[in-house]
Amino acid sequence: MSLHPPATRSKESLPDGLVVFVKRECPTCELVAPVLRELAKGSALTVYSQDDPGFPEDLEVGDDTSLEASWRNEIEAVPTLLRVEGGVEQERAIGWHRGEWEALSGRSGLGPGLPELRPGCGSLSVDPEFATKLELQFGDSKLVSRRIELARLEDEIEAMYDRGWSDGLPLVPPTEQRVIAMLEGTTRSPDEIVADIPPDLVPCTVEKVAINAVMAGCRPEYLPVVLAAVEAACTDTFNMHGLLATTMSSGPVMIVNGPIRKRLGMNSEMNALGQGHRANATIGRALQLVVRNVGGGRPGEVDRAVFGHPGKLGFCIAENEEDSPWPSLASDLGAEPGKDMVTLFPGEGPRTIVDQLSREPESLARSLAETLRGIYHPKAIIAFDAILIVGPEHARVFREAGWSKDQLEARLHELCQIPSEDLVRGAGGMAEGMPQKAPVETLPKFRPDGIHIMHCGGFAGLFSVVIPGWVGGDIGSTITMKEIGS
Amino acid sequence: MSTNGDARVILDPTGERSVDKREKAARLASLDGTTVGLLDISKPRGDIFLDRLANEFESRGATIKRYKKPTFTKPAPFDLRQQIASECAAVVEALAD
Numbered sequence: 001m002s003l004h005p006p007a008t009r010s011k012e013s014l015p016d017g018l019v020v021f022v023k024r025e026c027p028t029c030e031l032v033a034p035v036l037r038e039l040a041k042g043s044a045l046t047v048y049s050q051d052d053p054g055f056p057e058d059l060e061v062g063d064d065t066s067l068e069a070s071w072r073n074e075i076e077a078v079p080t081l082l083r084v085e086g087g088v089e090q091e092r093a094i095g096w097h098r099g100e101w102e103a104l105s106g107r108s109g110l111g112p113g114l115p116e117l118r119p120g121c122g123s124l125s126v127d128p129e130f131a132t133k134l135e136l137q138f139g140d141s142k143l144v145s146r147r148i149e150l151a152r153l154e155d156e157i158e159a160m161y162d163r164g165w166s167d168g169l170p171l172v173p174p175t176e177q178r179v180i181a182m183l184e185g186t187t188r189s190p191d192e193i194v195a196d197i198p199p200d201l202v203p204c205t206v207e208k209v210a211i212n213a214v215m216a217g218c219r220p221e222y223l224p225v226v227l228a229a230v231e232a233a234c235t236d237t238f239n240m241h242g243l244l245a246t247t248m249s250s251g252p253v254m255i256v257n258g259p260i261r262k263r264l265g266m267n268s269e270m271n272a273l274g275q276g277h278r279a280n281a282t283i284g285r286a287l288q289l290v291v292r293n294v295g296g297g298r299p300g301e302v303d304r305a306v307f308g309h310p311g312k313l314g315f316c317i318a319e320n321e322e323d324s325p326w327p328s329l330a331s332d333l334g335a336e337p338g339k340d341m342v343t344l345f346p347g348e349g350p351r352t353i354v355d356q357l358s359r360e361p362e363s364l365a366r367s368l369a370e371t372l373r374g375i376y377h378p379k380a381i382i383a384f385d386a387i388l389i390v391g392p393e394h395a396r397v398f399r400e401a402g403w404s405k406d407q408l409e410a411r412l413h414e415l416c417q418i419p420s421e422d423l424v425r426g427a428g429g430m431a432e433g434m435p436q437k438a439p440v441e442t443l444p445k446f447r448p449d450g451i452h453i454m455h456c457g458g459f460a461g462l463f464s465v466v467i468p469g470w471v472g473g474d475i476g477s478t479i480t481m482k483e484i485g486s
Numbered sequence: 487m488s489t490n491g492d493a494r495v496i497l498d499p500t501g502e503r504s505v506d507k508r509e510k511a512a513r514l515a516s517l518d519g520t521t522v523g524l525l526d527i528s529k530p531r532g533d534i535f536l537d538r539l540a541n542e543f544e545s546r547g548a549t550i551k552r553y554k555k556p557t558f559t560k561p562a563p564f565d566l567r568q569q570i571a572s573e574c575a576a577v578v579e580a581l582a583d
Contacts, residue, residue, distance in 0.1 A: 150495070174499060
């Protein structure tokens with residue numbers, strides 16, 4: 001028996017006395033029907049039946065097939081017996097428990113011949129099939145977004161294209177019911193501001209993120225990842241504004257670490273960067289839709305990319321931590337073990353490195369470095385960071401040789417030192433380059449913390465992948481991590 | 487049970503910024519005696535373009551004030567925008583490469 005928590009739902013006052021919620025299809029309710037008839041004889045008893053107003057027989061029964069009374073009184077199981085005074089619930093007993101029912105009703109000797117206790121059944125008002133519909137029907141909607149009524153002859157998918165909301169692919173219509181269901185995925189209030197979204201710097205609520213997550217095709221449990229990604233994107237360090245506006249190809253790349261990858265069914269193995277997995281595909285898409293729709297960042301307008309790349313539809317990677325020889329990317333960036341984290345990197349399309357013959361770590365490191373040295377232009381130095389995804393078969397080479405991630409990273413930096421004379425304008429017959437030779441022998445391709453190593457991909461194939469970054473550091477964008485909340 | 491989960495009503499996913507027309511700032515009748523700001527956004531060679539503009543404006547009687555954003559990848563800092571607005575009658579922002 002419990003004292004009822006403070007009411008959160010508006011309700012009409014209940015009749016004084018005893019109030020019970022039942023349904024015919026619940027065996028425990030059938031079991032207690034004689035008890036209810038007994039209680040009705042000496043007490044004021046009001047019965048609400050969720051599925052059949054003819055049950056229990058021989059009693060006056062309130063019809064709650066609309067489930068409104070059940071929903072308003074937050075009934076989670078049937079039978080639930082309430083004691084009401086002055087229209088206000090004083091206490092409730094859930095399921096059949098003789099002692100509790102006797103204490104609550106002030107009657108003794110209830111249900112002779114019945115077992116001492118019997119758990120109830122789930123209330124129809126919390127059945128997943130009905131719960132969001134009831135919230136929509138009877139709840140005081142907290143959603144404040146403009147309602148857009150589609151004309152009778154408008155196709156809803158076409159209508160969303162016409163309004164400019166789509167990234168080019170069809171969207172899931174964000175009905176109020178779907179948005180309410182999406183908001184069940186977070187404990188955050190719909191009106192909480194998540195971030196100011198560039199380029200228009202519009203304050204974006206949890207509700208707006210949820211609407212765009214619905215459109216992207218997310219399930220409610222993905223929402224916390226999308227919220228954390230929006231927060232990370234809109235920091236000064238990540239600089240979503242500049243990344244959007246640049247003429248370069250890059251866009252936000254998300255990397256998810258922590259147990260949540262498994263809970264959401266994210267793919268970190270075969271085709272890890274590819275199509276075919278709902279969580280990977282829709283979480284990345286949701287972030288881009290928030291930037292497009294809330295921030296007003298559209299291609300051809302503030303998005304000035306010359307080429308862009310297919311991952312700008314959404315680019316969300318889960319790291320395979322379990323099979324990695326090394327700590328995770330999130331761990332490298334300072335995350336505590338076991339935490340769910342999302343990391344944003346300003347990246348362009350992935351480029352595969354094929355080395356099928358190296359069985360020694362030094363040889364393989366040289367292959368990886370050769371591709372890293374070439375990103376953007378062999379003479380482009382220090383400006384751009386990169387993610388290096390070491391695939392499982394390449395990772396095995398380093399594991400068997402006992403190379404730590406730090407060791408590989410340090411060696412890559414050494415191998416990415418480029419002779420200064422190769423970097424000047426005209427060198428190699430290319431006009432591109434530095435105005436004059438630097439007064440040092442070599443210059444580094446990357447900033448000291450500009451190579452980020454992680455692990456995912458299928459288990460057959462001696463490949464790795466480089467994702468080149470955009471302008472790194474304070475004048476551009478820096479890899480940015482946020483904890484995924486609830 | 488009934489439901490009013492009507493797929494014909496959907497929620498606006500945008501920032502709901504009003505698209506009502508905004509009035510343009512009043513145009514200058516003449517450059518004579520005005521102060522014109524030239525904002526360099528820190529793109530390479532933006533200064534070359536602005537130098538030429540400065541000559542043109544000065545030959546028409548305007549006084550020039552020069553400003554520079556820390557980086558072209560981010561919006562101009564609020565204080566800089568305020569400073570330009572308080573010191574100039576007009577501003578030209580240069581993009582170059």
